[in-house]
Amino acid sequence: MVSHRPVLIINAHLVDPETGREEAGALAVENGVIREWGHAIDASAPPEGALVIDAKGRVLAPGLVDLRAFVGEPGAEHRESLASASRAAAAGGVTTVVCMPDTNPPIDDPAVVDYIIRRARDTAGVRLIPSAALTKGLHGKEMTEFGLLGAAGAVFFTDGARSVSNAQVMRRALTYARDFDALIVHHVEEPSLSQDGVMNEGELSSRLGLPGIPKEAETIMLERDLALVRLTGARYHAAMISCAESLSIIARAKDEGLPITCGVSINNLALNENDIGSYRTFLKLSPPLRGEDDRKAMIEGVASGLIDVIVSDHNPQDVEAKRQPFIECADGAIGLETMLSVALRLVHNGDLKLPQLFRALAMKPADILGLQQGRLRKGAPADLILFDPDEPFVLDPESLHSRCKNTPFDGSRLQGRVHMTMVDGRIVQES
């Protein structure tokens, strides 16, 4: 392994979600870990041979940890390879990405977990780590080898964009998972209520003549899962919630002390169903975009900490999959590269403070994975980003590193650009 050169980042605006501190100062990296940081560091005497980076007042924060990205490797590299996902992540300030298991073959065998880990090591600059399928073949019928898959390096178990509709299968999976302290991550949507739908159910879906997905598809599945968590005591994470009703369900379960966490997609924080306009297929998402009241509730959920994490729900779809009538096109939008800039909107319009935002983008997801990153802590791996939160730009999809360009923020005015991404004390992206 190449030895680490010490790094000293000076003139930075430091943001730490763990202590809530935001201050001007410097940060020192040694052997790939954070040695010290703060306003008191002597910036005039860097260690010998150190790389000194002048942050010029930009924000220095922990790199983002994204619990949900769909990468096409193996099997659909034309959509996204581990290398292209890594470039997109680095450009977006995401230093750890959990890959969803719906590859081809799916990640339901320890050999595939091993393959992903090795390919990521060889081709990716950021940390790309595999999740594994919750059920064999993602068919929702038989649980996978939680023990062996976990030992091979799978960080949690999920069927990706699919929900396990059979309650007995879910109950057994949760029961068995508990013995291995395995984390179950679930897409909460009752398929029998959501399968025909393509957007939020309501007046707008009626006007557009599109079949809707009621919020109850989400709340019924969430309530069921939480009842099973109560029964089994397993660790559980609701991958993405989208409506205020789900938030109250989560609040009650957390009050009760259940071992649960939940996430929200960046899209449900930034967009609402009206953005679909005249059938914009890049906004066909799962869970669907809901109304403005729900979007606001999701933001409050992040602010209060009831919602633990924000995910990109990065889902590259090629042109052919999206150049279809709305009802027929594929779900999903890319998000790795834009998540931070889009999330910064919430800071710019006063909904969140930077440390609050980084709690949901970095610290809490790292906690869920049992990683030390996601905060500025002495001894934690130096996965760091330097960004200018105010720098304005208009998003040109062609400038994105992802192999697919299905971004709902196509042509949007955004603020906040990443200038440097560091993983393990090494710079993986710089501009």
Added chain:
Amino acid sequence: MTISGREPRLFPHRHLLGIEGLSPDDILQLLDMAEEAVEVSRQVEKKKTTLRGRTQINLFFEASTRTQASFELAGKRLGADVMNMSVASSSIKKGETLIDTAMTLNAMRPDLIVVRHHAAGAVGLLARKVDCSVINAGDGAHEHPTQALLDALTIRRAKGRIRGLVVAICGDILHSRVARSNLILLNALGADVRVIGPTTLLPPGIENMGARVFTRMRDGLKDADIVMMLRLQRERMNGSFVPSVKEYFHYFGLDREKLSVAKPDALVMHPGPMNRGVEIASDIADGAQSLIREQVEMGVAVRMAVLEALSRHLPNGEGR
């Protein structure tokens, strides 16, 4: 020279994708032009030259004998060269996308494309990819604007007005593009619109779309001037949305007894094709209060009016 013969107010749209987006003035203009087209169609010599040299393609991704025939006749009576394409049986099966089909046809330089597609929004999507005028002949459960226009023309000719009339739209509102287009149009022209159906067949939020909602025929039909029945698709009759044909006809089928609570001079409409004995009793469909045959005649007239109004926006048309 236009069909109406009067000073043309230019119809300001290049496509007709829906009733949504049309002003009451636009709608009235089309209805007035259609009145004239009715006269043309009743002459022995039915041929106009307005669209002479123009190419009209009827692109139907979903089979429809009557709508396609109506558009074909309308185009031919205006002198256009009309080509019918049923895509359900050709390219789509070879994996060609809607947009590829649109671009291919566009390269053949048609002037007007009439499109029916099974997906809501598909016609609008196609319109963004071609250079000619596009007419929506029905897109999924979204809109079917020429049906709403022909219904309005039929009502206006039968009743002399639309404003203030009580119009009850009955049956499968949820899956009906006809209901949506009619709701928007009838509201724009000041009718008092009601929808009647079992709640399983009503779209969510319909009460905010300009309709009073009833779930019992006798309540909704009370004092109605116009009773508009909708077709119930066969696959929705057997337990998925309603329990059975028998129960549906019992509660929602239009028969003499239910019609008796409407105004004595109430008129009955149906966009066709009818399921006799499912949503409408045969004696009502064929009876004195039925406007169903007139609707078919008005269909050709309205489509002539639409084709002509849009043709003014074609290159070298009057509007350019």
